[in-house]
Amino acid sequence: QLQLQESGPGLVKPSETLSLTCTVSGGSITSSDYYWGWIRQPPGKGLEWIGNIYYSGSTYYNPSLESRVTMTVDTSKNQFSLKLRSVTAADTAVYYCARDYRGGDYWGQGTLVTVSS
């Protein structure tokens, strides 16, 4: 059974960089069928797609976040990562990682990241 698990700091200061990693277990991140993505959800609000990455390193970002986002993949560790620069309080959210194939069919449990000094 495929499992995804987000990890990273739960508190980030304004203007700093948010860094999260998603570890995939029970399957390979190098499968040619899938993209791997990040989605976030501010408290009490809806879902926002952040971006997708392929195991080769190809990336696709939400235009509204593209100037601040970088996603990378580490196939040796079966992980992919998110960096979001220059964060503000508006970036406070639950961050999910997910596998994308005809839809997000496997998701991590989500991790709350709060931006506050």
Added chain:
Amino acid sequence: EIVLTQSPPTLSLSPGERATLSCRASQNIRDYLAWYQQKPGQAPRLLMFDASNRATGIPARFSGSGSGTDFTLTISSLEPEDFAVYYCQQRSNWPRLTFGGGTKVEIK
């Protein structure tokens, strides 16, 4: 950017009733639409892909229809566990994606 508009924002129904949720796209997305269910404190769960195909393990009371710009998710007879928030997601320019704003199905 493709914008998805979901309606109504909230649907108040009783168990056993039929739920009809709408998702409208700002441009033609053919049948490249997915639906998700999210319960409080949980990650979203994929219900439908390609507008009308149920994901693995999804009960038959869930059905999806539509193409182009207008889509519908129908729950034929609401079970207690179906009260949740539902999101649509366009996939026509995958792997670039967008979500709709959500419809909350609450107990009347």
